[in-house]
Amino acid sequence: xxxxxxxxxxxxxxxxxxxxxxxxxxxxxxxxxxxxxxxxxxxxxxxxxxxxxxxxxxxxxxxxxxxxxxxxxxxxxxxxxxxxxxxxxxxxxxxxxxxxxxxxxxxxxxxxxxxxxxxxxxxxxxxxxxxxxxxxxxxxxxxxxxxxxxxxxxxxxxxxxxxxxxxxxxxxxxxxxxxxxxxxxxxxxxxxxxxxxxxxxxxxxxxxxxxxxxxxxxxxxxxxxxxxxxxxxxxxxxxxxxxxxxxxxxxxxxxxxxxxxxxxxxxxx
Numbered sequence: 001x002x003x004x005x006x007x008x009x010x011x012x013x014x015x016x017x018x019x020x021x022x023x024x025x026x027x028x029x030x031x032x033x034x035x036x037x038x039x040x041x042x043x044x045x046x047x048x049x050x051x052x053x054x055x056x057x058x059x060x061x062x063x064x065x066x067x068x069x070x071x072x073x074x075x076x077x078x079x080x081x082x083x084x085x086x087x088x089x090x091x092x093x094x095x096x097x098x099x100x101x102x103x104x105x106x107x108x109x110x111x112x113x114x115x116x117x118x119x120x121x122x123x124x125x126x127x128x129x130x131x132x133x134x135x136x137x138x139x140x141x142x143x144x145x146x147x148x149x150x151x152x153x154x155x156x157x158x159x160x161x162x163x164x165x166x167x168x169x170x171x172x173x174x175x176x177x178x179x180x181x182x183x184x185x186x187x188x189x190x191x192x193x194x195x196x197x198x199x200x201x202x203x204x205x206x207x208x209x210x211x212x213x214x215x216x217x218x219x220x221x222x223x224x225x226x227x228x229x230x231x232x233x234x235x236x237x238x239x240x241x242x243x244x245x246x247x248x249x250x251x252x253x254x255x256x257x258x259x260x261x262x263x264x265x266x267x268x269x
Contacts, residue, residue, distance in 0.1 A: 030239040050239035054224070057236065059212055060243055063220040070135050070205075070216055071198045077140040078194055079187065085141070086149030087175050091161070101150075107143035113203060120207060130210040139198065145190045152183040199248060217244045 031046040054060070088094075089101050119138050120129075128134035156179055164174045180187070202218040209215045215223075221244055225237045 026238045026241060029234055030242050032235060034233060034235045050235040051243065054236045054240040054243060057227075058220055058224040058240070060217070060220060060240070062212060063215055063217045066132065066214060067199060067216040067218075070132055071195055073132070074136045074139045074198050075191055075194050077136070078142050078145055079191070081141045082145035082149055082190070083175060083180055083183075083187075085146045086153050087179060089146065089150045090153035091158075104143045104146055108147070112138070116204065116207060119204075123208065129208060130214055131208075132214050134208045135205050135214070135216070138204070142190070142194070144193070148186050148190055149183055152186040153179050156182050196248060 030050055031048070032050075033045055033047050034050070036045060085104075089097065089104075115138070123129055123134045123137070126134075128137070160178050160182075161174055164178050169177065200218060201216070202222065205216050206219050206222070209219060212220070221237075221240055224240055
């Protein structure tokens with residue numbers, strides 16, 4: 001048993017080191033002077049010039065604002081739609097409920113990239129190409145979030161809802177004052193997944209946006225990395241990569257315990 005435990009921990013440490021190597025290389029390269037990155041030998045020369053060059057060479061400040069608006073705009077609408085849909089599937093009785101739930105579950109298995117052409121055509125008819133709203137609309141509903149909260153709502157004792165009705169609460173008040181507070185761990189888990197996914201989203205924003213005024217960070221980084229002024233300068237590109245990834249990294253390490261607890265309480269593995 002002791003040998004198995006050591007073997008398990010040893011494997012965990014090996015996997016952790018493999019995961020850390022690319023991040024460590026990115027951090028190391030971003031602080032190295034440009035002419036020393038491919039040079040042989042070792043030196044202790046480090047610089048912040050790569051970050052200054054990357055920040056001024058592209059409008060990353062504007063990209064940050066765009067990304068924050070897109071990510072939290074999507075999350076705000078998603079929370080409204082998934083909470084209401086989850087309650088409907090968990091507690092309400094209506095014709096075709098099981099069929100609709102099955103269709104929602106099918107969406108989890110369908111890659112979003114399959115619908116890119118259809119979504120683009122719809123946005124073109126609505127004149128929403130190259131807009132932040134155009135990036136957000138396809139993600140205002142979430143099958144994963146609906147399923148996750150439905151499972152949580154089904155575990156809430158029905159007596160609590162009856163007590164709220166006796167106190168004079170209407171349906172919306174019951175959802176927001178009874179079900180939503182009891183589903184906070186699941187809501188946090190879903191919010192983490194949503195923020196991470198849309199902060200790192202690339203293909204759909206790349207297709208929809210044409211101007212820097214609406215580009216998120218990922219698209220801005222790709223354009224910056226392929227710009228003729230930058231070329232294959234790994235120092236500036238890695239610095240720009242860390243500028244983009246830094247909020248998620250800081251958020252994870254600062255609230256790591258809360259993140260893990262939220263997933264454990266919600267049953268997400």
